[in-house]
Amino acid sequence: MLREAESESHSIPSPLMAGRARYSAMQRQGPRPKNVTKKDAAENDDWVTCIQRIRENEDRQAFERLFGHFAPRVKGFLMKSGADEAMAEECTQDVMATLWQKAHLFDPSRASAATWIFTIARNRKIDALRKQKRPEPEDLPWGPDEEPDQADVLALQQETTQLGKAIKNLPEKQKVLIEKAYFRDLSHSEIAEETGLPLGTIKSRIRLALDRLRHAMK
Amino acid sequence: MTEQIKHHLTDSLLMAYSAGSLPEAFNLTIAAHVSMCDECRARLGAFDSLGGALVEGSESVEMSAGSLEAVMERLKAPERPAEKPIYSNGIVPAPLRDYIGGDLDAVRWKSIGMGVKQAILPTSRDATARLLFIPAGAAVPDHGHRGTELTLVLKGSFADEVDHFGPGDIEVANEDLNHTPVADIGEDCICLAATDAPLKFKGLIPRLAQPFLRI
Numbered sequence: 014m015l016r017e018a019e020s021e022s023h024s025i026p027s028p029l030m031a032g033r034a035r036y037s038a039m040q041r042q043g044p045r046p047k048n049v050t051k052k053d054a055a056e057n058d059d060w061v062t063c064i065q066r067i068r069e070n071e072d073r074q075a076f077e078r079l080f081g082h083f084a085p086r087v088k089g090f091l092m093k094s095g096a097d098e099a100m101a102e103e104c105t106q107d108v109m110a111t112l113w114q115k116a117h118l119f120d121p122s123r124a125s126a127a128t129w130i131f132t133i134a135r136n137r138k139i140d141a142l143r144k145q146k147r148p149e150p151e152d153l154p155w156g157p158d159e160e161p162d163q164a165d166v167l168a169l170q171q172e173t174t175q176l177g178k179a180i181k182n183l184p185e186k187q188k189v190l191i192e193k194a195y196f197r198d199l200s201h202s203e204i205a206e207e208t209g210l211p212l213g214t215i216k217s218r219i220r221l222a223l224d225r226l227r228h229a230m231k
Numbered sequence: 232m233t234e235q236i237k238h239h240l241t242d243s244l245l246m247a248y249s250a251g252s253l254p255e256a257f258n259l260t261i262a263a264h265v266s267m268c269d270e271c272r273a274r275l276g277a278f279d280s281l282g283g284a285l286v287e288g289s290e291s292v293e294m295s296a297g298s299l300e301a302v303m304e305r306l307k308a309p310e311r312p313a314e315k316p317i318y319s320n321g322i323v324p325a326p327l328r329d330y331i332g333g334d335l336d337a338v339r340w341k342s343i344g345m346g347v348k349q350a351i352l353p354t355s356r357d358a359t360a361r362l363l364f365i366p367a368g369a370a371v372p373d374h375g376h377r378g379t380e381l382t383l384v385l386k387g388s389f390a391d392e393v394d395h396f397g398p399g400d401i402e403v404a405n406e407d408l409n410h411t412p413v414a415d416i417g418e419d420c421i422c423l424a425a426t427d428a429p430l431k432f433k434g435l436i437p438r439l440a441q442p443f444l445r446i
Contacts, residue, residue: 105298
């Protein structure tokens, strides 16, 4: 979905645009599956809570923590994608400003903080490097007061943690291929030709994430 | 409607859309299909998660001194009021509405012969997005592809050598496919098609017309 006013720069990807208020659900914590370490999962929850604080209290401290963690990573991501240092710095500042301004659109039952930030950074990248806008899918028509299921939020955040681990544990060669696809503008036909692309290896992870997402969207 | 969709996007296209490496015309067609298809929406969400995991694991590059303060300073400016999301009211998904500038009645069709009409949409020139109008029972001339062609059915349906395609279905064609899409007899067919290279028509006349019609 591309709104007129946003098309010029920070269009927010649609799966994340479900404008539902949902943060009160985050106060209740459910049990955690054993295969996710406490630290990793706690970190994801933590970023979700930070975004919630920005939305509800314009909490500068929460923003500083997110900035300290994500801004250098986003900058690294943009430089890997072909931006020079000055452009990467400027775009990262834009991305972080967008995070503050659009905090109310973040849906933790459909994306982790890192995923949401990735989508903002990707769109900013297309805008800055290619001078193009990126058409976004139409948003799903959520009810105005719909709260996300806390179980969905938890499951999604844990799946994301798992996915990150699965990528970390991939053989170096496969990891490089995925990074090439995301950072280096590998075209889809090139992706299809890269026979070594570990889509199969990580497919089970993706499929799990997919089930969670599909469930969350019902 | 979404349960009836049989033809979906490939992993490599969804991944490239998520990564942001496709031309605008492809992005538009994929965004339109995802708007209609929950299955591909979920798969896209998974690929976005992959991008998120890569950012999380990405090498840090230190921000400039005073960077945080600069952002905080910017945030003091009044925000633009939030836009209301646009929903399609029928067969044109919201991302496509933006390019047409309205619904189907706003399309400026141009005849390309035998009742078939097209409208080229304004995208970057590295690929072309067009709306195709195929009258019930009519055929698009037999053609092959030099690159990739995505064809998304918005209304009606068509059949070619591969299969039958109804509303929401997307056909991914590459160099190996020569096909003659024929619209079903019951209803006119309207498609959104993206190509990254000119089509190759078999007959002489369409080939002569090609440079003028940009197909």
